[in-house]
Amino acid sequence: MLLAARDTTETSVALEQITHRYAGTLAVEDVNLTIAPGELIALLGPSGCGKTTLLRIVAGLLQQSEGRVLLGGSVVDKLPPNERGAGIVFQNYALFPHMTVSANIGYGLRARGASRDAIADTVARMLELVRMQGYAGRYPRELSGGQQQRVALARTLAVSPKVLLLDEPFGALDKNLRLDMQIEVKRLQRELGITTIMVTHDQEEALSMADRIAVMSGGRVEQFGSPEEIYDRPATRFVASFVGTTNMLPGRISRTDRGLVVELTAGGRLMMNQARPHDTAGDILLSARPEHLTFVTREIDTVPASIEMALPLGPAVVYEVTLADGSQAKVTVLRAGHTELHRAGERVYLALIPDAPVSVFAREA
Secondary structure (H helix, E strand, O other): OOOOOHHHHHOOEEEEEEEEEEOOEEEEEEEEEEEOOOOEEEEEOOOOOOHHHHHHHHHOOOOOOEEEEEEOOEEOOOOOHHHHOEEEEOOOOOOOOOOOHHHHHHHHHHHOOOOHHHHHHHHHHHHHHOOOHHHOOOOHHHOOHHHHHHHHHHHHHOOOOOEEEEEOOOOOOOHHHHHHHHHHHHHHHHHHOOEEEEEEOOHHHHHHHOOEEEEEEOOEEEEEEOHHHHHHOOOOHHHHHHOOOOEEEEEEEEEEOOEEEEEEOOOOEEEEOOOOEOOOOEEEEEEEOHHHEEEEOOOOOOEEEEEEEEEEEOOEEEEEEEEOOOOEEEEEEEOOOOOOOOOOOOEEEEEEOOOOOOEEEEOOO
């Protein structure tokens, strides 16, 4: 029988006006997040954006300068890490090299004074949960990176944490193993119904695993929303450029009797049905992802360009094109089996696909 979800499904997390300073340097600024019970949340951002600091504050390993942390509706700021009910898995796994897999998993229970029978039963269930029943007597040095990660997860889950915290959990794994472990962690998280906060700088990891993503920059949360919202409706220029690939095209937006039109600085124009989050006439930056653009045969209301190179990627082709002013953009199109590739130097015309969820941002003077 696998570990039951028990009270983990009842645990919410709330961060209220969290600010933290290191020797006068602002590491986290006025962060407010409410995480529902059972959610998997990703803190996504570049190095130094404050995401790991925020995770350590939740764990109780750091005391924030300002604000409150609530787990299950209760303020835990005065509780030490071992009394908060938050279990953390570090990037380097932090396994005890002189202990077997079984001893590592049971360490937290022994520290809490659990009986030998209770420890043995829990260790057996944890080994089953992470699918490592045959590895109880091995030492960390005898395990692969993925196996060590499973043991680290099992050790954390053995003490029945209310909240699971993952600090760059897949950073030390190669690409294929990383995908396998992402699937495995997602399975465990869903199976247990445990509220989980994951720190990552890998946007694909966040988009594929998280229920919601908090994109961070400079210690602040730029946007908190579902993967679809973050990708399709970025709230800021930083989110648009950091998450996924996008073309940032300067231009000027205006309204005509045919709708919105963007006159690009690079030359040409693009017609749009709506502009968000900025729709005021004037200088703008148009964020158009490569799949938002397409090749058309007409020359009016389009952007002239020439093909620089084509990169076939299975069912799709990524083109790099050069615009009239010498700037470059990327265009992704689905590849039909009979369709010939555009060749380097070929002149083409670009338009937006119908109802493309492009983003428009005010351009600073």
